[in-house]
Amino acid sequence: MTEAPMIINGVEIRDSFAEAFPMAGTRLIITADTQRWAHTAAASLTGFATSVIGCGCEAAIERQLDPDETPDGRPGYAVLIFAMSLKDLKKVVPLRAGQCVLTSPTSACYSGLEGGAAIALGRALRYFGDGHQIAKSIEGRRFWRIPVMEGEFVCDEVVGSTTAAVGGGNFLILARSRPAALAAAEVAVEAMGQVSGAIMPFPGGVVRSGSKVGAKYAGMIASTNDAYCPTLRGVSKSALPPEVESVLEIVIDGLSEQDVAASMQAGITAVCGLGAAAGVVAIDAGNYGGNLGPFHFKLRQLMAPVAGETTL
Amino acid sequence: MSAYRLTLRAPLAARADLSGINPATLAGLSAQAVAWLTLPYGNGAVPLGDLFEVSQVEGGALMISGDPRLDFVGAQMAEGEIEVDGPVGVLAGSGMIGGRLVIRGDAGDGLAAGLEGGRIEVAGSAGAGVGGALTGDRQGMKDGMVAVAGAVGPGLGARMRGGLVLVGGDAGPRAADGLIAGTLAVAGRLGAGAGRGMKRGTILVASAPEAPAPGFVSTGPHDFVMLALLARRVPELAGLFGDRLGGRAERLVGNRLAGGAGEILVLQ
Numbered sequence: 286m287t288e289a290p291m292i293i294n295g296v297e298i299r300d301s302f303a304e305a306f307p308m309a310g311t312r313l314i315i316t317a318d319t320q321r322w323a324h325t326a327a328a329s330l331t332g333f334a335t336s337v338i339g340c341g342c343e344a345a346i347e348r349q350l351d352p353d354e355t356p357d358g359r360p361g362y363a364v365l366i367f368a369m370s371l372k373d374l375k376k377v378v379p380l381r382a383g384q385c386v387l388t389s390p391t392s393a394c395y396s397g398l399e400g401g402a403a404i405a406l407g408r409a410l411r412y413f414g415d416g417h418q419i420a421k422s423i424e425g426r427r428f429w430r431i432p433v434m435e436g437e438f439v440c441d442e443v444v445g446s447t448t449a450a451v452g453g454g455n456f457l458i459l460a461r462s463r464p465a466a467l468a469a470a471e472v473a474v475e476a477m478g479q480v481s482g483a484i485m486p487f488p489g490g491v492v493r494s495g496s497k498v499g500a501k502y503a504g505m506i507a508s509t510n511d512a513y514c515p516t517l518r519g520v521s522k523s524a525l526p527p528e529v530e531s532v533l534e535i536v537i538d539g540l541s542e543q544d545v546a547a548s549m550q551a552g553i554t555a556v557c558g559l560g561a562a563a564g565v566v567a568i569d570a571g572n573y574g575g576n577l578g579p580f581h582f583k584l585r586q587l588m589a590p591v592a593g594e595t596t597l
Numbered sequence: 598m599s600a601y602r603l604t605l606r607a608p609l610a611a612r613a614d615l616s617g618i619n620p621a622t623l624a625g626l627s628a629q630a631v632a633w634l635t636l637p638y639g640n641g642a643v644p645l646g647d648l649f650e651v652s653q654v655e656g657g658a659l660m661i662s663g664d665p666r667l668d669f670v671g672a673q674m675a676e677g678e679i680e681v682d683g684p685v686g687v688l689a690g691s692g693m694i695g696g697r698l699v700i701r702g703d704a705g706d707g708l709a710a711g712l713e714g715g716r717i718e719v720a721g722s723a724g725a726g727v728g729g730a731l732t733g734d735r736q737g738m739k740d741g742m743v744a745v746a747g748a749v750g751p752g753l754g755a756r757m758r759g760g761l762v763l764v765g766g767d768a769g770p771r772a773a774d775g776l777i778a779g780t781l782a783v784a785g786r787l788g789a790g791a792g793r794g795m796k797r798g799t800i801l802v803a804s805a806p807e808a809p810a811p812g813f814v815s816t817g818p819h820d821f822v823m824l825a826l827l828a829r830r831v832p833e834l835a836g837l838f839g840d841r842l843g844g845r846a847e848r849l850v851g852n853r854l855a856g857g858a859g860e861i862l863v864l865q
Contacts, residue, residue, distance in 0.1 A: 316822075357825040393822050417858065421780070421799070421823065422740070422759060423830045430823050439822045 291585050291592050295561025296568060298588050303455045303549065304572035305580035308337075308367040309374040310450030310540050311404055312347065312397030315386055316361035320349070326389035327362035330381050334366070335487045338507060342368045342377040343452060343538050345484035356395045357439070363397050365484045367452050367538045371402055374446060379409035387413065387431070387438050396426075396444035398540075403443035407431075410440060447540055451580050454483075454537035454545035457495065457513060457569040458556055459529045465564025466531040467491075469556045473535055476555035482544030483537050495534040498573055510571070529566050542580055550587050557591070601631055602660040603649040609666040611639030612686060613648060616669035619696070620659045620677030628653060663702045671698040674715065687724070690717040691731060693741065706750065707731075712738035712760060722747030725769065728762045728779075729755040736777060738762075744833055751788065754781045757798065763837055771810075773800050776859060780827075784837045787861075795852040795859040803838055805847070805863050812854030818847045818865055838864055 291298040315330065317323035327346050334344035344366040355361040366381070368374040386394045387410055394406060407429030411418040414431040420442070421428045427442035458473070460466035474490035477483065485491070500508030511521035513532045518525055525532070535552055539545035553568050570584055585592075601623055614637035623631055632646025645651070654660060661670065663683020670685045675694040684702035691710040703721035711731035723745045728738040729752055737757040748766030755774040767785035775794040782801040791800065793810035821844050828835040828842040835842055846862040 356829060357822050358829055359822075359825070391822075393826075419797070419799075419858070419860075420778075421827075423761070423780075423827060424742075426830070428823070428826065436819060437822060439826060 291588065293557040293588065293592050294559075296557045296565045298553070298557075298584050298592070299567055299569045301570045301584055302572055302575070303453070303570040303582040303584070304575060304578040305451045305453040305455075305542075305545060305582065306369075306578045307448070307580075308343075308369060308450040308452035308538065309371045309446055309448050310365060310367040310452075310538070311374060311378060311401075311444050311446040312540070313364050313366065313378070313382065313386075313406075313444060314350065314355060314361055314395040314397040315364060316350075316355045316357055316359040316393045316395070317389070318359060318391035320360040322389065322391050323360050323362050324349075326386045326392040326394075327364050329385035329389060331364050331366075331486075332385070334381075335492075337367075337369050337373075337452070341373065342366055342381075343484075343486040344381070345486045345490070347481065347484055348478065357393055359393075365482075365538065365540065367450055367486075369452075371446065371448060375402075375404050378404045378444065379406060382406055382440070383410050383413070386440075387433070390435055393438065394440040396441040398445040398447065401446040401448065404446050405442075406444050407440040407442045410438075449542075450538065450540050451542050451545045452538040453578060454539065454549055454580075454582055455495075455534055455571050456549055456553055456584065457532055457534050457571065458565060459513075459525065459567040459569060460531050460533075461528055461564040461566060463531040466533045468563065469559055469565050470533040470535060472555045472559055473552035477535070477537070477548045477552040480544065480548040480551050482541060483539035483548035485535055485537055485548075487534075487536055490535060492534040492536055495532070495571060498577075513569075524569065526566065534571065545580070546582055546587060549582055550591070553584070553588055554591050557588075600654055600657055600659050601628065602652045602654045603645070603662065604652065605662045605664055606648060606650055609638075609648065609664045612666045612668055613638045613664075614669050615661070615667055616672040618645070618659075619671060619674040619679060620657070621675060623659060658699075663700070665703070665705065668705070670700070671696070671717070674698065684721065690715075690743075693717070703747070704745070708745070708749075709738055709741070709743045709762070711736075712741045712743065714741045716741065717743045719743075719745040719747070721745075722766065723749045725750035726752045726755060727764075728753065728757050728760065728781075738779070742831075742833075748785065753783075754779065754798075757781070761831065761834075763833055765837060773798065773859070776800075782834055782837055792852050792859065792861060794855045794857070796855065796857045798859045800859075800861045801834075801838070801846075801864065802861060803841060803864055806861060809849065809861060810852060810854075812857075813849040813851035813861060814853055816848045816850055818845060820844050821846055821848075821862070824862070824864075841865070 331344040347363040350361040496507035658678040668686035687705040688707040704723040706724035751769035753772035770788035787806040789808040849861040
């Protein structure tokens, strides 16, 4: 006997699940004299960090911080960085902070996560000071002041980390048209931006080129997800109903399984809020049959509390 | 939760050594057992009960009535809280590892000497060698925080290795002598000869020092993000300097005669 379909505001929630993986993650707080330059540093730090497959890490801005939320009272951003292992994280964090934040005018870089294994920040960057760097321990925390041409770069000695992070949470928006898919994805990303502890690392939070594992070509570890390509309907085994013309994916990394679940729920809820009237047909998710990743985010289970409150 | 109050029966006629008397060492002892503890007093020793009336009070802090001849108050304390109502003698809080010592009066010489952790607050002034080294030690205080509302005597922070000392009033001559690391903040005037042999560390002052030790070079005024960070992490420091801890300061680097890279930051 098949399960009854779940439909929210005319949008079908498919009986599928997102398959996610354990990751190591951390949070940095980046500040600057102005919001613009804090954003520049944060955007630079999180640039080219969409997927561990090609970038070595996944990173994005988590949220904007008001001056009264930052360690030095200046405008700032919280960013999250994830890697496949603690070893990788220990490599990418000082590398990116050194190339993208240390170099950015007026910036400072602080730890945004306590506990876990210590990731070197100032402990690694201080050597740029060539002996003129100054350590300052304040109320149990050690900071470094590195003289630079513009003044001083201030950063924490280390940043905490977690190995309970989860990467690869995702959902797919199946829509009647390309504009409808894009509009729905934008609404989802906006809503998911309100959830702390999670990021959407792809450009603007959205992926247009979801992938499957492997390819016909040797050496390609991932290739286009032909089952969800509307132009291949009838050529490959398609997962798309006839009315779907465009599919966009949102990938989520979080500091914990709960953060990813909350983010997915917020995003799917927002898309369902637009409903079938806005051209959204269904919500699906990407997985590998459930044998690769230990975390399974079942769409219908996630949306059950929302579906219960919504008129079908 | 109850603790003890030690009330002096009369002003001390000789110096009394209170080292080893702290909340942790008194925990679990009856008032009678506390009164039987032996205190070095003058050139001999007496039961604590001979000098103090011992009573139980509500709260977690050990309450002691102060006297300028009461030495080593809170020395070596690792945890808990001591509140002294009145002045204390020499070496209060020396070698303290943790906990909180509050002195509602003046403190003698050697306050916080060899401090390794915890907080010491003095409502009055303090004598010479605040945060300095214990006899025979090469280094002064290593960590923790000391806040003196009034003035301090000569030799503030001599050979200090870390931690933070806040001085609400003036600091006597030869502050930061051989200072290795850590931060001294002086809201009043910084006495002559400050920073002789200073290696690293920071002296924060509200006004330009009249006669620092030779060997300091001015790098000019700058905007320091670090000062804004300090102001937010240490509210007492912001309280000491007010809005002037906003970020701009003249930086004097020294002591170059000793190859040092310490600094005196003069708030603008």
